[in-house]
Amino acid sequence: MTTAQIVGIGATEFSKESGRSELRLSAEATLAALADCGLPPSSVDGAVTMTYDSTTPGELARSVGFGPLTFFQRVEYGGGGGCATVLLAKLAVEAGLAKTVVCYRGLNERSGQRFGRAANSGRLAGDSDGARIGWQAPFGVAVPAGHTALVARRYMHETGTTSEDFGRLSVLLRKHAATNPAAYFYQRPITLDEHQQSPWIVEPLHLLDCCQETDGAVAVVVTSAERARDLAQPAVRILAGAQGLAVEQDHMANYARADVTDAEESRIVARQLEAQAGMSLRELDFGIFYDHFTPLVLMQMEAYGLFNRGESRHALADGRFELDGTFPINPHGGHLGEGYIHGFNGIAEAVRQIRGTAANQLARADTAVVTSGGAVPTSGMVLARA
Known part of the structure; x- marks a missing residue:
């Protein structure tokens, strides 16, 4: 039986210019999460973040006032690692390696180092990822939108x-997002015409197909x-947690696969989640899908087995993902809106939805699937009401 549970959440505001260091942002979010559940910082003996995070578990522990740490880790693969941080915390608690673990992510992704810029690839120089990028960047595939555009064009052709x-x-x-006061785009909805008129980033991706660049921490x-x-x-x-790294997996550039649109890494995760949870993901009440680029959301939902290939667009057009639909997704507005x-x-x-405290509270929110970045490891x- 699953024993690890999420008991606290905290966040800073989401902005384009935080005016604070990433360490301070992470500390603010951590203190808010601990205050949310009523635990003192000294009770924390574990911390997990991502390898991309500039704040180490040790520095956060010193800044916030954690007790002695018996478990501290960092997870690989950028956006693909978010849920894995919580999985590591779960494993640590259930194995007795730590009693209380904080998972955190803080970044000045707009005012500081922007992941969407080609120059940012230089941060990987000297390791195997840097070598891989060296085979792609000279030919113009140097940013995440470029990798996604190639896959999206093929997906459009096939479906x-x-x-x-x-x-x-x-x-x-x-x-x-327009009805979520915490969202950066609160009270700022868009029309389909505005989407179509927004600038091209890399065809077939418009500006409004791409996630925000945000300062903040959670x-x-x-x-x-x-x-x-x-x-x-x-x-x-x-209820369940899993990772997936497929054969011939590349970091957003899976061009060595027989089918470049095949999100095998997501299917690997989905199979494990269903086995652990003892239910089909189609039985869950709602979904939180990692929306870094719109095409990858549709592809990921299909890889998770929620829809047959090419059919998620029809569910979208039919209103199934609306707040009052049969399978709502990203009620907060996601990366594109919040x-x-x-x-x-x-x-x-x-967590807010399952607690019943969300801004856009769903009528049915006892169970959810939460995903991390698609097209990467x-x-x-799967989360559920306790």
Whole structure:
């Protein structure tokens, strides 16, 4: 039986100019998450973040005032690692390696180092990822949007999906963000025509197909079911958690595959989640899908087995992903509408929905699938009401 539970969440505001260091942002989010559940910083003995995060677990521990750490880790693969941080926390708690673990992500992704710029690839120089980029960047495939555009064009060719289909997803998530006061695009919905008229970034991706660049931080507190009973907030069970790295996996550039649109890494995760949770993902109440680019959301939902290939666009057009639809997705507005904190704000939204405290509260929100970045080595979770 699953014993690890999420008991606290915290976040800073989502902005384009935070005016603070990434360490301070992470510290603010962590203190907010601990205050949310009523635990003192000294009770924390574990910390997990991503390799891309500039704040090490040790520096966060010193800044916030954690107790002695018995578990501290960093997870690979950028946006694909968000759910994996919580998975590591779950494993640590259930193995007795730590009692209370903080998972966090803080970044100045707009005012500081921007992941969408080609020059940012230089941060990988000297390792195997840097060598891989060296085979692509000279030919113009130097940014995440470029990698995604090549795959998206093939997916469109094979399934009949159009730019307007991608645009409907962007419109939907901006609609959700427009009624979420925490969202950067609060009260700023868009129309499909505005999506179609937005500038090309890399065809077939418009500007409004691409996630935001956001300053901010989010933190999550994981502890045991026994300790959760005495805390301030209703706990959320981590019913399942998994990672997936496919054969011939590349970091967003999976061109060595027989089918470049095959999101095998997501299927690897989905199979594990269903086995652990003991249910089909189609039975869950809602989904939080990592929306770095609109085409990858549709492809990821199909890889997760929620729809047959090419059919997610029809579910979108039929309104199934709306707040009152049969399978709502990203009620907070996602990365396109709320903010981009490498999936951590999606994890926090899933917790709020299951608690019943979300801005756009769903009528049915007892169970959720939460995903991390698609087209990269990835991870996912199933969360449920405790």
